Amino acid sequence: MLKKRKRRKSTRVDTLIGQNSLVLGDLKFEGGLHVDGTVRG
Numbered sequence: 001m002l003k004k005r006k007r008r009k010s011t012r013v014d015t016l017i018g019q020n021s022l023v024l025g026d027l028k029f030e031g032g033l034h035v036d037g038t039v040r041g
Contacts, residue, residue: 011032012031012032013032013033013034014029014030014031014032014033015029015031015032015033015034016034016036017033017034017035017036017037017039018036018037019036019037020037021036021037021038022037022038022040023037023038023039023040023041024040024041025040025041026041027039027041
């Protein structure tokens with residue numbers, strides 16, 4: 001008998017904001033986001 005596998009949440013990163021980056025204003029996106037820098041908005 002086969003068992004159903006549980007779905008995992010997506011850990012895919014579509015957008016990366018680097019460590020020395022600064023984003024001013026609104027940030028809109030779909031998917032995964034990884035922020036090492038700063039976002040102000």
